[in-house]
Amino acid sequence: MDRRESIKSLFVGAAAGSLALASCKPELSTVEREALSTGATNYGRTPEEDAQIAALHAQQFFSEHDLESLGVLCALILPANEDFPSATEVGVVDFIEFMAKDYEPFQTPLRGGLMWLDHQANKLFGAEFKKLEEGQQHEILEAIAYPDLHVPDSERPLEVRFFSLMRNLTLTGYFTTETGIKDLGYKGNIPNVWDGVPQEVLDQHGVAYEPEWLDKCIDQSTRGTQAEWDEDGNLLT
Amino acid sequence: MQIKESSKMYDAVIVGSGAGGGMATKILSEAGLNIAVVEAGPHFDPANPEQQTQMKWPWESPRRGANTQRTFGDFDALYGGWDIPGEPYTRKDGTKFDWFRARMLGGRTNHWGRISLRFSERDFKHKDVDGLGENWPIGYEDVKPYYDKVDKLIGLFGSKENLPNEPDGFFLPPPKPRLHELFYIKGARKSNIPVIPSRMSMLTKRINPERGICFYCGQCNRSCSVYADFSAGSCLIFPAQKNGGQIDLYNNAMVREVLTNAEGKATGVSYINKTDRKEYTLRAKVVVLAASACSSARILLNSKSPQHPNGLGNSGDTVGKYLHDSTGSSRAAFVPDLVNRKQYNEDGVGGMHVYTPWWLDNKKLDFPRGYHIEVWGGMGMPNYGFGFNANEYNKFFGLKVGGYGNSLRSDVKKYYGSVVGFGGRGESVAQRDNYCEIDPSVVDQYGIPVLRFHYKWTDFERKQAKHMHETFEELIHNMGGEALSEAPGADREYGLEAPGRIIHEVGTTRMGTDPKTSVVNEFQQLHDAKNVFVVDAGPFVSQADKNPTWTILALSWRTCDYIVEQLKMQNI
Numbered sequence: 001m002d003r004r005e006s007i008k009s010l011f012v013g014a015a016a017g018s019l020a021l022a023s024c025k026p027e028l029s030t031v032e033r034e035a036l037s038t039g040a041t042n043y044g045r046t047p048e049e050d051a052q053i054a055a056l057h058a059q060q061f062f063s064e065h066d067l068e069s070l071g072v073l074c075a076l077i078l079p080a081n082e083d084f085p086s087a088t089e090v091g092v093v094d095f096i097e098f099m100a101k102d103y104e105p106f107q108t109p110l111r112g113g114l115m116w117l118d119h120q121a122n123k124l125f126g127a128e129f130k131k132l133e134e135g136q137q138h139e140i141l142e143a144i145a146y147p148d149l150h151v152p153d154s155e156r157p158l159e160v161r162f163f164s165l166m167r168n169l170t171l172t173g174y175f176t177t178e179t180g181i182k183d184l185g186y187k188g189n190i191p192n193v194w195d196g197v198p199q200e201v202l203d204q205h206g207v208a209y210e211p212e213w214l215d216k217c218i219d220q221s222t223r224g225t226q227a228e229w230d231e232d233g234n235l236l237t
Numbered sequence: 238m239q240i241k242e243s244s245k246m247y248d249a250v251i252v253g254s255g256a257g258g259g260m261a262t263k264i265l266s267e268a269g270l271n272i273a274v275v276e277a278g279p280h281f282d283p284a285n286p287e288q289q290t291q292m293k294w295p296w297e298s299p300r301r302g303a304n305t306q307r308t309f310g311d312f313d314a315l316y317g318g319w320d321i322p323g324e325p326y327t328r329k330d331g332t333k334f335d336w337f338r339a340r341m342l343g344g345r346t347n348h349w350g351r352i353s354l355r356f357s358e359r360d361f362k363h364k365d366v367d368g369l370g371e372n373w374p375i376g377y378e379d380v381k382p383y384y385d386k387v388d389k390l391i392g393l394f395g396s397k398e399n400l401p402n403e404p405d406g407f408f409l410p411p412p413k414p415r416l417h418e419l420f421y422i423k424g425a426r427k428s429n430i431p432v433i434p435s436r437m438s439m440l441t442k443r444i445n446p447e448r449g450i451c452f453y454c455g456q457c458n459r460s461c462s463v464y465a466d467f468s469a470g471s472c473l474i475f476p477a478q479k480n481g482g483q484i485d486l487y488n489n490a491m492v493r494e495v496l497t498n499a500e501g502k503a504t505g506v507s508y509i510n511k512t513d514r515k516e517y518t519l520r521a522k523v524v525v526l527a528a529s530a531c532s533s534a535r536i537l538l539n540s541k542s543p544q545h546p547n548g549l550g551n552s553g554d555t556v557g558k559y560l561h562d563s564t565g566s567s568r569a570a571f572v573p574d575l576v577n578r579k580q581y582n583e584d585g586v587g588g589m590h591v592y593t594p595w596w597l598d599n600k601k602l603d604f605p606r607g608y609h610i611e612v613w614g615g616m617g618m619p620n621y622g623f624g625f626n627a628n629e630y631n632k633f634f635g636l637k638v639g640g641y642g643n644s645l646r647s648d649v650k651k652y653y654g655s656v657v658g659f660g661g662r663g664e665s666v667a668q669r670d671n672y673c674e675i676d677p678s679v680v681d682q683y684g685i686p687v688l689r690f691h692y693k694w695t696d697f698e699r700k701q702a703k704h705m706h707e708t709f710e711e712l713i714h715n716m717g718g719e720a721l722s723e724a725p726g727a728d729r730e731y732g733l734e735a736p737g738r739i740i741h742e743v744g745t746t747r748m749g750t751d752p753k754t755s756v757v758n759e760f761q762q763l764h765d766a767k768n769v770f771v772v773d774a775g776p777f778v779s780q781a782d783k784n785p786t787w788t789i790l791a792l793s794w795r796t797c798d799y800i801v802e803q804l805k806m807q808n809i
Binding site for chain 1: 287625
């Protein structure tokens with residue numbers, strides 16, 4: 001069942017590392033700004049749920065320095081391209097701040113991972129990660145961005161796990177914004193009438209509908225007609 | 238504390254407002270009875286803008302739909318889950334049973350998968366086939382007229398297939414398969430595994446003027462604001478109210494016990510008002526329990542009196558026994574032929590457009606009873622978790638996994654919609670030693686003793702789960718796919734989910750003719766108290782390789798017809 005499967009992958013742990021760009025002030029759409037700014041939501045929360053969200057918004061988990069480092073890191077993970085902004089520009093840092101408060105097991109790996117990043121930056125280049133040049137940031141990330149798939153996630157080095165977690169949160173944060181969904185090209189969540197896979201898509205993937213199967217399916221020109229059956233269950237309308 | 242008594246005398250009090258209770262509300266109120274419906278959660282209407290999650294976007298949730306607050310994520314309609322604060326339950330002897338509870342008007346029907354299958358004659362009499370478990374005291378011909386009525390009242394899509402174990406009904410035409418479902422059909426055909434259109438209760442066509450028609454947003458788990466899917470509130474309780482039914486709805490009211498008199502007959506129920514935390518009583522001529530299999534068993538076991546010292550309906554010590562859930566195991570695959578997809582809207586209905594009913598002969602297998610296969614996949618709306626391990630499938634092409642930068646954008650798009658998943662959902666054999674009982678040491682926040690579970694899978698279910706994975710691997714191979722995980726071995730019970738996880742728990746007030754081995758008769762009437770009925774899945778003797786809802790609805794209707802008749806004859 002979709003419902004069950006869709007929640008399965010939620011909390012995948014992971015590790016550290018990264019590079020940086022200068023931190024940007026997020027450029028949010030009005031809707032995104034509304035959703036992120038306060039606990040006042042408009043998506044069917046119960047009063048208790050709204051109160052819980054408002055309480056989380058009222059807290060601050062990351063320090064200013066952490067937030068700046070996250071901004072640099074998120075933009076290194078998903079920088080702007082010609083058509084779309086970076087993850088940082090669409091508010092992914094705010095999303096990560098919220099998730100750290102909402103899901104306590106994220107807190108130490110994220111905060112500690114950022115400390116590790118500065119430690120590594122200081123050791124190699126004598127400055128905090130966010131202040132390094134982009135080439136230096138890339139150098140740090142190169143060492144932590146490619147997990148060894150033969151090692152189970154839980155046994156990978158902490159900095160690799162940190163970076164994997166950051167990459168996951170950055171991508172999920174980006175692709176669940178209005179901008180990210182436009183970038184992805186998702187066309188749904190809009191009332192429509194499903195009438196099968198477009199022919200060119202069937203051709204592209206080398207599959208076809210069986211005529212006998214199509215005969216069973218709804219003729220969408222009759223969807224508004226009241227259903228009536230004979231006594232053997234044959235649809236008459 | 239003083240228990241507050243209502244002076245009003247109801248014809249019937251119905252405990253619970255899901256499939257069984259919703260149907261009872263409609264049938265009994267339309268027969269002119271004066272009804273109280275007692276629901277442990279708040280009012281819910283998917284058309285209420287303040288409660289609506291349908292057609293919302295992921296960014297409207299600050300957690301992007303993650304499941305840190307609601308069990309199935311922020312946009313799922315359900316209030317409740319396996320763990321409810323202040324409402325504990327316990328387990329013993331290493332039991333892993335997880336107990337799912339809804340707390341809202343309409344219950345779990347607000348978010349369920351809408352898979353609406355009829356039991357067959359074989360399903361009702363499976364002991365005759367393999368000697369295991371027990372037969373139902375009724376057969377398909379007893380229930381068929383009610384299945385027919387449920388089909389026409391509520392509506393479902395499907396197709397006439399003339400399969401002996403999958404009785405046909407009054408179907409609306411099904412939607413066309415999606416791309417990944419065409420791959421599934423092709424893969425299944427290679428192994429002679431049957432695939433047919435799904436049978437699910439969404440309206441692909443108009444069924445009455447009050448309900449909308451599906452507009453294919455794929456979000457039935459959010460509950461449909463135009464009532465194009467079946468939920469007990471939208472399709473049963475609200476119409477019953479609009480039809481002028483005498484229905485008093487008690488929300489946030491947690492029933493503690495059924496009250497009985499000196500003759501042992503029920504006189505009503507007592508409940509805790511969750512808002513003021515006081516205890517109240519309601520008086521009624523008939524009590525209809527529809528609180529869910531385990532909740533109704535709990536209410537009965539907590540209803541002790543001099544006439545019913547072992548709990549109401551429990552003179553045969555059978556309440557809570559024979560608890561069983563569907564078996565379940567799942568697997569997913571990456572299908573290389575599904576990469577680089579063109580984008581178009583394939584949301585469809587919420588869930589699968591095609592499925593595989595059980596197709597093999599158990600005489601040739603090392604386990605009894607079958608399973609059906611559910612299919613998922615496609616280019617769904619991104620939600621929390623989307624983009625995790627974005628380019629993991631690079632490993633199948635010998636490419637590097639991980640990294641950073643703009644290549645991740647193209648990786649996400651390349652693999653979007655390339656995964657197909659399979660869920661096996663099968664029949665377990667009911668065992669007397671799988672049960673729930675009252676834990677005398679633990680109380681919930683309303684002062685009510687809680688349930689304790691004892692449940693062990695047997696080799697029957699483990700072998701069935703092993704067979705599911707063998708089938709999944711064959712299907713994955715036929716589709717040219719790569720399994721995303723190893724086949725779970727004996728150490729993990731072949732991937733068999735813990736009982737309770739499939740949320741089809743049934744059997745705790747089983748139906749039968751002998752009061753020593755059953756709790757209710759064929760009309761779901763307690764052997765021990767003629768004016769108490771159970772219309773949830775508690776009376777199920779066995780649960781088939783089917784989802785229980787359509788049978789709950791049909792049996793609840795059948796029972797309500799009997800209640801009306803018995804009241805007229807003044808037998809109860």
